[in-house]
Amino acid sequence: MARLGILAGVLLCVDTAMALMGSYEKAVWLFLPMMIGIPIMFLGVVGLNPHRRRVALTAMACVGVLGCVLGAVDLAAVFMDWRSSGAFNLHNARIVGLMVLICMVVSVAYQYRGLLRRFGRMRGQSPN
Helix, strand or coil: CHHHHHHHHHHHHHHHHHHHHHCCCCCHHHHHHHHHHHHHHHHHHHCCCCCCHHHHHHHHHHHHHHHHHHHHHHHHHHHHHHHHHCCCCHHHHHHHHHHHHHHHHHHHHHHHHHHHHHHHHHCCCCCC
16 A cells, blocks of 8 residues: 555656646646645655554545545546536646545545454454
C-alpha cells in the first residue's frame, strides 16, 4: 500500500507536468494534482516504516478522499460552465478526471486492504 502511495504521488506530479505543458494559460487548478500528489507521495514514503505504517496510510487515504472531493467540485464547475455557455475546456476535464481517478484508487485500495485484514482476522488467518 505504501508503494502504491508513492506511485500515485509520482503519477499526480506527472499529471501536473502534462497540465502545464498542454496549456498556455497557467491557472491555479493546474497545480491541484501536484498539491495532492506530494503529500500522498510523502505519506507513502513514511508508510514504508512499519512503526508508522497505520497512521501514514490512514492520512494518505484521507488526502486521497480530499483529492476526490476537490476534483469532483472542479469537474462539476467545468460541466456547469459547459451547460451555461456551451464551451468547455477538455484539457481541464482530462487533467482533473485523471486526478480523481488516481485519488479514488488510493482511497479504495486502503478500504479494500482494511476489509481484507478484518475478514482475515475473523477466519483466524494472519493479517498479512
